[in-house]
Amino acid sequence: MSTLDRLRKGLAKARADLKQKLAFLFKVSNFDSLFWEELEAKLIQSDLGVKTTLEIVEMMKKNSFSSPAEGFEALKKALLKTLDFPLPVLIEKNKLNFYLIVGVNGTGKTTTAIKLANFFRHRGYSPLLIAADTFRAAGSEQLEVMAQRHSFSVVSQRRGADAAAVVFDGLSKAFSNRLEVAIADTAGRLHTRKDLMDELKKIKKVALKACPELRMVVLLVVEATFGLNALSQVRVFDEILSPNGLILTKLDGTAKGGFIIAVQRELQKPVWFVGFGEKIEDFDLFNKELFIQALLS
Amino acid sequence: MFEALTEKIQAALSGFFSRGKLTEKQIKDGLRELKLVLLEADVNYQVVKEFIAEVEGRAIGQDVIESITPAQQIVKIIHDEMVRILGSSKKEFDSRPPYPFLVMLVGLQGVGKTTAVVKLGNFLKKRGMKPLLVAADLRRAAAQEQLAILAEECSLAVFSEGKTSSELIKQSLEKARNEGFDVVIADTAGRLHLDEDLMGEVRELKEAYNPRYTLFVLDSMVGQDALNQAVQFDEKIGFDGMILTKLDGDARGGAALSAVKVTGKPIYFVSDGERVQNFQEFYPERMATRILGMGDILTLVERAQAEMDLKKAKEIEKKMAKAQFDLSDFLLQLEELEKLGPIGEILKYLPGGAKLRALPLDEKKIKHMKAIVQSMTLEERKNPSIIKGKRKERIAKGSGTSLLEVNQLLRGFEELQKIMKEMAKGKGKIPFLFGKDFFK
Numbered sequence: 001m002s003t004l005d006r007l008r009k010g011l012a013k014a015r016a017d018l019k020q021k022l023a024f025l026f027k028v029s030n031f032d033s034l035f036w037e038e039l040e041a042k043l044i045q046s047d048l049g050v051k052t053t054l055e056i057v058e059m060m061k062k063n064s065f066s067s068p069a070e071g072f073e074a075l076k077k078a079l080l081k082t083l084d085f086p087l088p089v090l091i092e093k094n095k096l097n098f099y100l101i102v103g104v105n106g107t108g109k110t111t112t113a114i115k116l117a118n119f120f121r122h123r124g125y126s127p128l129l130i131a132a133d134t135f136r137a138a139g140s141e142q143l144e145v146m147a148q149r150h151s152f153s154v155v156s157q158r159r160g161a162d163a164a165a166v167v168f169d170g171l172s173k174a175f176s177n178r179l180e181v182a183i184a185d186t187a188g189r190l191h192t193r194k195d196l197m198d199e200l201k202k203i204k205k206v207a208l209k210a211c212p213e214l215r216m217v218v219l220l221v222v223e224a225t226f227g228l229n230a231l232s233q234v235r236v237f238d239e240i241l242s243p244n245g246l247i248l249t250k251l252d253g254t255a256k257g258g259f260i261i262a263v264q265r266e267l268q269k270p271v272w273f274v275g276f277g278e279k280i281e282d283f284d285l286f287n288k289e290l291f292i293q294a295l296l297s
Numbered sequence: 298m299f300e301a302l303t304e305k306i307q308a309a310l311s312g313f314f315s316r317g318k319l320t321e322k323q324i325k326d327g328l329r330e331l332k333l334v335l336l337e338a339d340v341n342y343q344v345v346k347e348f349i350a351e352v353e354g355r356a357i358g359q360d361v362i363e364s365i366t367p368a369q370q371i372v373k374i375i376h377d378e379m380v381r382i383l384g385s386s387k388k389e390f391d392s393r394p395p396y397p398f399l400v401m402l403v404g405l406q407g408v409g410k411t412t413a414v415v416k417l418g419n420f421l422k423k424r425g426m427k428p429l430l431v432a433a434d435l436r437r438a439a440a441q442e443q444l445a446i447l448a449e450e451c452s453l454a455v456f457s458e459g460k461t462s463s464e465l466i467k468q469s470l471e472k473a474r475n476e477g478f479d480v481v482i483a484d485t486a487g488r489l490h491l492d493e494d495l496m497g498e499v500r501e502l503k504e505a506y507n508p509r510y511t512l513f514v515l516d517s518m519v520g521q522d523a524l525n526q527a528v529q530f531d532e533k534i535g536f537d538g539m540i541l542t543k544l545d546g547d548a549r550g551g552a553a554l555s556a557v558k559v560t561g562k563p564i565y566f567v568s569d570g571e572r573v574q575n576f577q578e579f580y581p582e583r584m585a586t587r588i589l590g591m592g593d594i595l596t597l598v599e600r601a602q603a604e605m606d607l608k609k610a611k612e613i614e615k616k617m618a619k620a621q622f623d624l625s626d627f628l629l630q631l632e633e634l635e636k637l638g639p640i641g642e643i644l645k646y647l648p649g650g651a652k653l654r655a656l657p658l659d660e661k662k663i664k665h666m667k668a669i670v671q672s673m674t675l676e677e678r679k680n681p682s683i684i685k686g687k688r689k690e691r692i693a694k695g696s697g698t699s700l701l702e703v704n705q706l707l708r709g710f711e712e713l714q715k716i717m718k719e720m721a722k723g724k725g726k727i728p729f730l731f732g733k734d735f736f737k
Binding site: 142 | 343439529
C-alpha cells in the first residue's frame, strides 16, 4: 500500500461522520446567514482559531460567489496559499545533516525520530540515532528498543546524563564514520520551562562545536489534537531555537491540526513532515493539498 | 498574552457608571466577548454555544450589586456558572475499603498516562494506602521500564509479569489480595478512539475486572478534539472520571470544560509538573479562573467588597466622575489599598499580576507614598501644581524620602488624574484600583 493510500485510509476512518465536515456545508447551503455561521463554526472546530477564522469568513463574504462549489474552491485556494512554503532541503550533500527533534511532552518525538530515520534509509542514507532524551524514565530505552527492532544504530548514555554530551558523542561518531544524517531525540519539555528550554540552546551550541561543518535542522513536533496552545508553543520554541520547520503528528485521529493555518498567520513556519499512525511507514513529507483536503473533507 | 476577561467585557460595555438592572445590551455585549475568550481557550464550539445560552438566561434581569461594575457583575455570573458546570459532578475520590480495588487509566497516546499512574499511586500512598502499580502497557517500547523506574523513585511496588494486559491485571489483583495492597492502579497502552480493536480490548478489561474507577486521562493542550475524544472513550469504554494533565504549561485548558460538559463525568485530579508530587485534587474554581484567563479577580472583588469603606468609595467615585480627585483622596485610596492586605497577595489575584509584581510596588512603597502626601499641606494636596523646588525639598525631608520619590509620585498622580478624566468620560477601569500605568 502506498503512503498515500495509507494516509487516505487513516483519513477515511475519521471521515465517517460526513455531516460534521466542511465540504458538506458547501454541498447543501446557500450563502445565507446560517451558512456563514456554520462556516465559522466548522473552521473553529478545526482549531483554526477565532482570529484566523474571522479573517477567512470576512474574506469569503467580500467575494460574491455564483455557487457554493465556487465558494468552496475559493476557500480551498485561500487556505492553500497560507501554506505556500519553499520545499525543504532535506540533505545538504557532503555534510553531516543533523536533525534535532524537539517539542513538548507526549507529541510523539521518539516515534518520529525512528520514522524519520526510516524515511532517510529509504532514500539511501544510513542515519545514526542519538538518544538525547536522558530525562524521561526509560526515554532512551524506548528509542533503543525501537531502533533495534528496525536495525538502526543508536548512541545513548545512562539516564540523567547530560543531553548535550550525548549529542556530542553521537555527532563525533557520525562525523568520523562520514555519515550524512544523524537524528537526535530529545526530552519533551513544556515551552514554559525556561531552564529546560535553555538546555536545548546548549545542545545546539555543543552540536556546532562537535563538528563545525555541521548542517543543523531543528524540527518542532506538534500533534494534530492540539488547540491554540500550539501557537504559544511554536512562538516560544521559535524565539529560543528558531526551528527550521514543524512535524505534525497524530493525523490519524479525528483532529486535523487546523492550528497550522493559524501558525502561518503569525509566523511563517513550514511543515516538513507528517505522522499518521503507529507504524514506521506512517510518515511522509508534508503535502499541503492532502492536508487541506483532509481539513475540509 | 490574554487580557483579562473583565477588561475585555468592560471595554465592550458602554456606560461604566450605569446602575440598576443589567441591561440586555450589556449582557449581549459581554457575552460576545465571552464567546471569543472561551474559543481562544479551546473550549469546544458547541459547548461555548450552550454555555453562553445558559449564562444569558441567568444574567437577564439580575440586579447590579452596588459598588461593582456591570462588567464585573457579568464576569461573576459567568464564573459562577462555569464553576457550577465544572463542579456539578465533582465527587470525592472514594478510597475506602473494600480493598483491594482497581483503578484503570485510559487515554490517547502521549497524554501522560504512565506518569499519572505513578503520581496517583504516590498520592494515595500519602493518604496512608498501599498501592500496587501494574505495567499493563505492552505496546509502547520500554513503557514497562518507564513505570518501573518512576515507581522505584518513590518506593512504590510494581507488577509487570504477564504476557497480556488481562493476565497482568488478573495476577496483580491476586498479588494485591495475598500481600495486602489496598489499590491496584493499571497503566494501559495509549490508543486512538477510532481504533475499534484497541478500544474493544480495554472494554473487555473493564468488563472482566470491574475497576472501581476507570479514569480517562486528558491532555490540557488538546483543542476542539477534546469533545470527540471524551465522547468516544465514554461511549466505547465508559469511564467514571478524568485526570487532566500538563497543566503546568500555558494552555488555558478549555478541553476540561468541553469534556465535563459533554460527558457529565467529573475531573478527579490534575497533574501540573514533572515531579511526582505535582498532582492534586481538582478544584472547579481554579479551573474556571484559568479558562477565563482572569487570575483570581473575583476573590479580589469579593474581598474588596468586604473591606472597602463603601461610603468613602462612593465619595471618591463621585469626585472621580467630576475629575476633582485630589491628593487627599489619593491618600484615602492608599489606605483602602492597605486594608486589602499585603500588596504581593493582591497582585497575585490580578490578571497579569506576575508582570505587575515586577513593578516597584510593595508595602514599603505605599508607606512612602502615604508619608509624602501626609507631608503636604492641604493646599498642596488640592493643587499639586504649586509644588515646586522648595516645597518639594520640604516634603522630601518631612516624609523621610527623596526628591526623586516625590517627583515620581507627582508625575504618577498627574497620569492618574488623566486616567480619572477618561474614566469620567466612560472608558473607565475598576474604580477602587489605580490604573496600572500609574506604577510604571
